[in-house]
Amino acid sequence: MARKLAAGNWKMNGMTADLVEVDALAEVVEAAQCEVLLCPPATLIAPMAARAGLMSLYVGGQTCHSAGSGAHTGDISAAMLADAGATHVILGHSERRADHGESSTDVALQVTAAIDAGLVAIVCVGETEAERDAGVTLQVVASQVAGSIPSGAAPEQIVVAYEPVWAIGTGRTPTLEQIAEVHDHIRSELATRRGGAADAIPLLYGGSVKPGNAAEIFAVSNVDGALVGGASLKAADFSGIIEALSAA
Numbered sequence: 001m002a003r004k005l006a007a008g009n010w011k012m013n014g015m016t017a018d019l020v021e022v023d024a025l026a027e028v029v030e031a032a033q034c035e036v037l038l039c040p041p042a043t044l045i046a047p048m049a050a051r052a053g054l055m056s057l058y059v060g061g062q063t064c065h066s067a068g069s070g071a072h073t074g075d076i077s078a079a080m081l082a083d084a085g086a087t088h089v090i091l092g093h094s095e096r097r098a099d100h101g102e103s104s105t106d107v108a109l110q111v112t113a114a115i116d117a118g119l120v121a122i123v124c125v126g127e128t129e130a131e132r133d134a135g136v137t138l139q140v141v142a143s144q145v146a147g148s149i150p151s152g153a154a155p156e157q158i159v160v161a162y163e164p165v166w167a168i169g170t171g172r173t174p175t176l177e178q179i180a181e182v183h184d185h186i187r188s189e190l191a192t193r194r195g196g197a198a199d200a201i202p203l204l205y206g207g208s209v210k211p212g213n214a215a216e217i218f219a220v221s222n223v224d225g226a227l228v229g230g231a232s233l234k235a236a237d238f239s240g241i242i243e244a245l246s247a248a
């Protein structure tokens with residue numbers, strides 16, 4: 001049985017003044033029957049972690065370089081994220097794959113670096129709309145899972161987030177049957193390579209999760225939580241999602 005995780009991805013949003021949203025989550029986080037994580041932009045990791053330390057809230061990064069240090073202007077290493085107070089890092093998000101040309105091979109190297117730095121790696125996979133229309137969703141997702149997760153990674157060091165690219169920030173979501181089909185397939189792919197240990201890897205759904213649709217998504221087979229973008233920016237919205245996962 002995998003642990004449940006409500007993860008928020010602030011993407012390139014958030015100023016110091018927005019940290020009041022973290023304070024506003026305190027009561028819900030303390031009552032939560034699941035793990036809760038927020039991944040702000042790198043500039044806010046340290047101050048958010050200082051606030052999160054007062055409650056049971058994890059803080060994570062949104063990417064990291066595969067190298068430990070060196071001449072990589074603008075990049076950040078996994079050890080730097082950990083040093084700032086992060087416990088997790090999102091890797092291989094479709095926006096990184098599209099905007100920065102990151103391949104599954106690149107992501108696998110980042111995952112190894114993250115694990116070496118003591119971080120939990122949240123590995124994102126998902127098909128584009130054209131791939132879904134072409135009927136190759138399961139092959140695309142299986143290939144990303146196989147290529148992005150190093151075989152040596154232990155189950156407690158990995159989370160997989162299924163995010164259909166066409167559902168991100170669009171208000172569109174797959175049917176519950178489509179979510180179940182992909183999540184069951186990911187679980188089965190992981191089990192092929194890891195046996196029963198695969199059951200301990202949390203599988204998150206991401207893409208237009210809101211308080212209003214969270215409960216039905218969390219009731220789907222092999223959905224252990226969510227990776228939430230827009231609805232994680234405001235405590236009022238994210239609270240509803242945390243509560244729905246706690247009740248699932």
Ligand SMILES: O=C[C@H](O)COP(=O)(O)O
Binds near residue numbers: 167168171207209231
């Ligand atoms: O990382 C989060 C996802 O990309 C989902 O974003 P969204 O909830 O705004 O659709």
